[in-house]
Amino acid sequence: MASALTALVVAAAWLFSAPGVAAPATMQEVVTWGASADRMGEAVPDRSYRLVVRTSAAGTGARIRLSNAFGDRPVTFGRVFAGVRKEGAALVPGSNRPLTFGGDRSVTVAAGDTVLSDPLPGRLPAATALVISLYVSAAGGPATGHGMAMQTSYAATGDHTAQESADNWSERTGSWYYLDAVSVRAAPAIGAVVTLGDSITDGWQSTTDLDRRWPDYLARRLRASDGTPVKGVANEGISGNKVLADGAGQSALNRLQRDVLSHPGVRTVFLFEGVNDIKAHTGVTAQDMIAGYREIIDRTHAAGKCVVGATIAPFKGWYEWDAAAEEVRRQVNEFIRTSGAFDAVTDFDRVLRSPYDAERMLPSFDGGDHLHPNDKGMQAMADSVALDSLACSRRPG
Structure with a gap:
């Protein structure tokens, strides 16, 4: 107790600090939520x-x-x-x-x-x-x-x-x-990462009220690490969201400026999105997805920020899975891993997939619907992110 x-x-200590004490001029604003x-x-x-x-x-x-x-x-x-x-x-x-x-x-x-x-x-x-x-x-x-x-x-x-x-x-x-x-003023070296995604990033199947979305676990790792200046995490996931088409929220392409690039102090955009584009028999091809990713990368780089790409996780067993969607997922993941288009890559596919069936999520990570990880899977995702990949820097243009 x-x-x-x-x-x-x-x-609560921040609330009792002396009012009227100005932050040093060298401080910069950074998003904290x-x-x-x-x-x-x-x-x-x-x-x-x-x-x-x-x-x-x-x-x-x-x-x-x-x-x-x-x-x-x-x-x-x-x-x-x-x-x-x-x-x-x-x-x-x-x-x-x-x-x-x-x-x-x-x-x-x-x-x-x-x-x-x-x-x-x-x-x-x-x-x-x-x-x-x-x-x-x-x-x-x-x-x-x-x-x-x-x-x-x-x-x-x-x-x-x-x-x-x-x-x-x-x-x-x-x-x-x-x-x-929510933003704060911090030392100039301190930066933030924005996680751009869908329901997995939004935290569906994680435990409510316990902050067990994978970006929450990532924030804990960043807070505990003395080796990275990235401390801010903004979770910009929307359940059902797509890269290419509006529907459950505006598409990642259409909300990139408002939900991501407009936040202060952002060093890196972590892009983990695409399963909703390919799983619903929409006819979206790997080439369509790659074009969408490249546009996000180009616009983010033009804003002076880096992009980490994450592979699309396995979802066999989900009612919208079929062999055609799986083939698109395979081609898209190959692009993410090998194209060099991203500043860094996190391989969520390899982290979450079963060793006995690479098209399925490992049962111990499965939240029950074969698409969304449980708390343990969320933590495994966050633990697989190389923290130094979030601290890269670019100049606008």
């Missing part, structure tokens, strides 16, 4: 959301990004607070602090737009259970958010954002609304 209380005090924006159904006014997220990179001057990317009219946030989670919807006492936007407590975000908060004074540690409480005072039309959070958050009618207790926060939600990024 004593160690748990100590951890909460440490996590991210989730892809998507359309979330009808927006609801006079509604509060208490959103639980986990930071990766430590730093000062925390800022959040609110998104109305899929809205067709403005949305107004009456108040927004940031605090540290104690348990459930309850916050560490004294940790909840108001955020401002250009000095104002309220902000209106135009349709299709995003807004950054002003920085909060103080330090935000790595691995903090950060809670963003926001009140939507006026909204309509499509809401923006992230559907499959694999994390319990909370909602309520009316404005309860300043409240630190769990009172009134009785409604649970498995989605994040409007919040799509």
Whole structure:
């Protein structure tokens, strides 16, 4: 019990730092948490959301990004607070602090737009259970958010954002609304990796509320390593997402700028996506996939960032598998491994496949549907990533 209380005090320490202390001029902004924006159904006014997220990179001057990317009219946030989670919807006492936007407590975000908060004074540690409480005072039309959070958050009618207790926060939600990024200021050497993917990256079949998606395991490795300056991890997976075609979220090609390249401090994009393009009998060829990968690589390189490519994992046993899709997967993986188009390669296919049938996932890694790894498989994926491959650097152009 004593160690748990100590951890909460440490996590909340950033909130008690002296206000008005400016970060050194040499610091740079880096993303410490991210989730892809998507359309979330009808927006609801006079509604509060208490959103639980986990930071990766430590730093000062925390800022959040609110998104109305899929809205067709403005949305107004009456108040927004940031605090540290104690348990459930309850916050560490004294940790909840108001955020401002250009000095104002309220902000209106135009349709299709995003807004950054002003920085909060103080330090935000790595691995903090950060809670963003926001009140939507006026909204309509499509809401923006992230559907499959694999994390319990909370909602309520009316404005309860300043409240630190769990009172009134009785409604649970498995989605994040409007919040799509958190950033901090860190030393110039510190950078981030963005994982661009589908439901496997999004964390489906990992255990809810325990941060066992493979990017979470990767963040733990990066945090524990003294040998890499990459500390930030933004998970930009969307369940059902494709490289080439819109559907479950905009395609990787169409959301690359907003969900990936727009984040601050990104060193490397980790591209692990493609199974949804090839598994549904869509007629997508290996050449189609390779062209899509090359476009992502070219645009990312032009932005001065590196790209690590991951091979498509085995999925025999999934209801949409057939020999034709398997052949496309084989050809695409050969390109990823041997073309030299990527700055580095992580071979998730070899990590996850069964030694007795290379077209199937190893049973001990299988979440049960033969496509999505379980917690053990997620950890094996993260453990296979060469950390030094995430720290490469490029110049724009």
